[in-house]
Amino acid sequence: MILTIDIGNTVITVGTVSKTGTHFVEHISTDVKKTDLEYAIAFRTILELYEIPSHPLTGSIISSVVPPLTAVVNRALTKIIGKPALVVGPGVKTGLPIKIDNPAQLGSDMVVNAVAAVAEYPLPLLLIDMGTATTLSVIDESGAYLGGSILPGAGIALDSLVKRTAQLPRISFDAPEKAIAKNTVDSMKCGIVYGSSAMLDGMIDRMEQELGKSLFALATGDLAKAVIPYCTHKIQYDEMLPLKGLYRIYMKNRTDGSC
Incomplete structure (x- = not known):
């Protein structure tokens, strides 16, 4: 262990x-x-x-x-x-081919998630990680990392909205019943939850159009639980993905027989 x-x-x-x-x-x-x-x-x-x-x-x-x-x-x-x-860093074996301009620039968190995703889910795949930033990573049929996008996370967007306005309160990530809200709090929830889900749907559409093929969509990250249920695309959630990726990388690099 x-x-x-x-x-x-x-x-x-x-x-x-x-x-x-x-x-x-x-x-x-x-x-x-x-x-x-x-x-x-x-x-x-x-x-x-x-x-x-x-x-x-x-x-x-x-x-x-x-x-x-x-x-x-x-x-x-x-x-x-x-x-x-x-x-996890330079010199550590991951088994992940990285096809971006400078592979050394790819964040270790994105590498870890991709390693687990390739091992456990259908390819080609779109991997969504909703943390401080929202990252979208595309992995092709061979298991190679092609590239992706980095966007401000939903938490950052909410923090910025609250800090830069005089009258908007801090809110939870619950979705309101309707997209046409009748009060300030529900209006903010619409923007954060429905806006984030619409962004994901739009990015999936754009990436699939660019590739000319459908992608299996997989999400991880704490904020994903609040957003992906409202996406029109089917997106599977895996909370344990980073830990499973770390374990696989550890096993590739172990020298003492530990497991």
Whole structure:
């Protein structure tokens, strides 16, 4: 069993995975001010909540889009497991062909998700990750990463709307009953939820038209749960996708026989 850590700009996703599957997934807030000890305590607490002692953990792996935190979290994992984590980056085997102008620029989170998606879902595929940013990645029939799009996330859009207007309140991500809303809160919910779903539908249409073929649509990321039910396209949701991708990369790079 290994501990998987996906460091995003807003949340850190934590889980344990073994050859029998993913055991849990939890999220804690990303905070660059925390020390390695504070993160070690947070990870240990999560493991204790799920009654997973640290001694069955044979290793750990990190994917990070927050460079200042990578070493901090690695030290935290070393305190818990007794050895450093594998960090997804240059030199780490992924098995994913990347057909973009500069493959080194592809974020480790997008690589991790793509590795899991290729292994578990039909191709060609459109992979949607709705986190701080919303990313759309296209993977062809051979399992190669072709490219995609990066858009402001729904959370960022809402934060900007609230901060830059004097009278608009902070709202939840619930969808209102109607698209033609009758009050300010429901109007904002329409824009965020229905607007985000319409954006995804439009991007899927445009990408399928460009490729000349249909794409299997797959989504991950916490905000996707609130948006994809309102898309006209069928989009499958997989909350565990990043953890499964991390596990597969770990297994490709292991040198001690751990699983």
